[in-house]
Amino acid sequence: MAIVYVTRVERFNAAHKLWVEEWSEEKNFSFFGKCANKNWHGHNYRLEVTVKGTPDPQTGFVIDAKKLGDIMKREITEKLDHMNLNLDVDFIKDVQPTSENLTILIWQQLVTHIKGCELASVKLYETENIFAEYKGE
Numbered sequence: 630m631a632i633v634y635v636t637r638v639e640r641f642n643a644a645h646k647l648w649v650e651e652w653s654e655e656k657n658f659s660f661f662g663k664c665a666n667k668n669w670h671g672h673n674y675r676l677e678v679t680v681k682g683t684p685d686p687q688t689g690f691v692i693d694a695k696k697l698g699d700i701m702k703r704e705i706t707e708k709l710d711h712m713n714l715n716l717d718v719d720f721i722k723d724v725q726p727t728s729e730n731l732t733i734l735i736w737q738q739l740v741t742h743i744k745g746c747e748l749a750s751v752k753l754y755e756t757e758n759i760f761a762e763y764k765g766e
């Protein structure tokens with residue numbers, strides 16, 4: 630049976646700061662650069678969620694992309710949009726809010742809500758040029 634991958638894109642804006650408490654200020658700034666700014670900074674995040682499955686013989690759908698978008702909004706972007714990712718979000722605690730870590734946490738929030746097909750990938754773009762991807766491994 631043919632497996633098809635379907636991707637839905639949603640967006641949110643959020644603030645964060647990358648900082649290791651155990652390090653000196655100098656080391657934090659040399660490692661994290663502007664992302665260590667003490668008074669936070671923002672990103673226009675782009676979230677891409679991909680599911681995989683076999684198209685339904687009647688509808689031709691792997692998933693209703695509108696419904697996938699609704700799940701992404703309800704579970705992720707409405708909770709993260711205009712928030713401080715270091716402080717405000719209940720499922721982001723005690724972890725460095727990098728795109729890498731966020732993809733894992735977003736996967737964990739979404740996986741139980743995907744029905745009739747399989748979650749295949751969570752991609753989070755922090756800028757147009759940098760993204761992290763988690764495939765559940």
Ligand code: NI
Binds near residue numbers: 645663664670
């Ligand atoms: Ni940043």
